[in-house]
Amino acid sequence: MLDFVRVALSRVRSAFAIAREDDDFTRELASHVELATQENIRRGMAPGEARRQACLRLGGMTQLREDHRALRGLPWFASVLQDVRYAWRVLRKSPGFTLIAVFTLALGIAANAVVFAALNAFILRPLDVPRPESLYSIHRTFDDAANESYPDYVDLRDRNRTFEDLAAYTFQFVGFDTGHNPARAWGVAVSGNYFDVLGIQPHRGRLFHASDEHGPNSAPYIVLGYAYWHGHFQDDPNVVGRTVQLNKHPFTIVGVAPPEFRGTLLFFNPDFFVPIVNQEQLQSGNLLIC
Amino acid sequence: MTVATKSEILQGTLDLMVLKTLDAMGPLHGYGIALRIEQLSDEVLQVNQGTVYASLVRLVQKRWIRAEWGTSENNRSAKYYDITSRGRKQLAAEAKDWARIAGVIGKLLQLESR
Numbered sequence: 001m002l003d004f005v006r007v008a009l010s011r012v013r014s015a016f017a018i019a020r021e022d023d024d025f026t027r028e029l030a031s032h033v034e035l036a037t038q039e040n041i042r043r044g045m046a047p048g049e050a051r052r053q054a055c056l057r058l059g060g061m062t063q064l065r066e067d068h069r070a071l072r073g074l075p076w077f078a079s080v081l082q083d084v085r086y087a088w089r090v091l092r093k094s095p096g097f098t099l100i101a102v103f104t105l106a107l108g109i110a111a112n113a114v115v116f117a118a119l120n121a122f123i124l125r126p127l128d129v130p131r132p133e134s135l136y137s138i139h140r141t142f143d144d145a146a147n148e149s150y151p152d153y154v155d156l157r158d159r160n161r162t163f164e165d166l167a168a169y170t171f172q173f174v175g176f177d178t179g180h181n182p183a184r185a186w187g188v189a190v191s192g193n194y195f196d197v198l199g200i201q202p203h204r205g206r207l208f209h210a211s212d213e214h215g216p217n218s219a220p221y222i223v224l225g226y227a228y229w230h231g232h233f234q235d236d237p238n239v240v241g242r243t244v245q246l247n248k249h250p251f252t253i254v255g256v257a258p259p260e261f262r263g264t265l266l267f268f269n270p271d272f273f274v275p276i277v278n279q280e281q282l283q284s285g286n287l288l289i290c
Numbered sequence: 291m292t293v294a295t296k297s298e299i300l301q302g303t304l305d306l307m308v309l310k311t312l313d314a315m316g317p318l319h320g321y322g323i324a325l326r327i328e329q330l331s332d333e334v335l336q337v338n339q340g341t342v343y344a345s346l347v348r349l350v351q352k353r354w355i356r357a358e359w360g361t362s363e364n365n366r367s368a369k370y371y372d373i374t375s376r377g378r379k380q381l382a383a384e385a386k387d388w389a390r391i392a393g394v395i396g397k398l399l400q401l402e403s404r
Contacts, residue, residue: 003352010351024369025343028320031368032339035321038364059338071347 015073025068029061121266128260130199136163137264150276153191167197169264172274174282177245178232185228187272188263189279192219198264204229205240205255208275219275222251226259228271246274249281304337304345306388309381312355312373319360319368320346346371354380 014021033054040050058064069075091098129135138156140148147170148156157166168191176185192210200207203226212219222244224233233239242253251274263270274282304327311326312318318326323346324339349355354377360370373381 006353007348007351027367028343028369029340031319031362031366032321032324034366035319035362035368036339038366039325057339059340061340064340064343067344068347071344072351 011072011074015077018069018073018078021072022065022069025065029058029064032058117267125262127264128262134164135198138166157191165193165197167191167194168276169194170276170279172272172279172282174246175248176271177248178242179244182245183232185271186268187225187270187274188265189274189276189282191276194273195223198261200261201258202255203258204237205253207255207257207273213275213277215277216280217278219277220249220251220281221254221275221278222246223254223273224256225263225270225272226257226261227269229256232271247282249278251278304341305348306381306384308342308345308349309354309373309377310385312371313378313381317360317370317372319362319370321368323371349377352380353377 033051036054036057037047037051040053041047045053055061126132127135138148139146148168150168153166153168157168160166169188170190172187172189174185174187175182177183192208192213195207196209202223205223207223208219208221212221224239229235229239239253240255243250244253245251257273262268263273307327307330308323311323311330315322315326320342321339324342327342328339346355346357350357350371353374355371355373357369357371359367362368
């Protein structure tokens, strides 16, 4: 076993010293022929014949050198390297072809990525909440505005007699600072009843509720998405209670969302959730006109 | 068929022969090793002298022997090979194996034919 490792190491070393070791072996073969020639002369051969016999008994030098190199280094590595160099030369010679080939590949890969993303969102990982069949998304259709305003949402919620409850959410892009490394993060600002409407239970700590909201900027709480907690907080169990800065405003981490919950938007897994009543602090403009 | 069989046998046995030669003779260059093996085998083993170099690479890689450039008795530079302590251990083990197998085959071949 150790011999195997020793041989492998020796081969790797040699793979990076091909020219030098070729040279060394050529010298060694030359000295072999020289020694054999001297011996033959001592036995009474003519110098020319002595040399010829010496070479004959040694065998074909080119073949020996090739075999020696193959044993010494990593022949497959050398040939892969050769192939890569050759490919590079050919591609450089016909830039038009290269461009089209690269473009075609890029297009193909992009198409596949999109198809996979869609498949992942629709089929592999659909919205994972209790009773998804009773969940509906409300959009306005009578003008071009893509979103409801917050006051409209409040009216709809308060006068709703069709659904159990109505929650609201909006994209939120912030500078996320845990104390020493501010980074961009994408999350959602959600109405206080968001988690309760969806029936989500916290993975750690707690989630915020409608009762946490007492008017604009009254609920500086943040719930981390599971993936973000995993990736940026290394699954730190003591994260609950810590204060982080979102766009330079302090927010207290109250909990972590469960791993299977990836927000309510396709193709978007929020890094965090904050109460929508605190959105003013995160936005340059004030969307909460109420 | 004969070629394949021959080289298969050679690789293992040639390594063993080179190892034993260095063990018995002390530091030698490739030519010296090839010559010694030729003499000992009474011309039974008719191979190119160059084949010992493949054997030498394999043995150096396993660190059973080491190589160093030196000067020959008539003042020519030559690469000298010497057995290491690991090589001696390996040689002892392989010699034992060899003797055991040879013994078994010897006994087998002595069986009377019907």
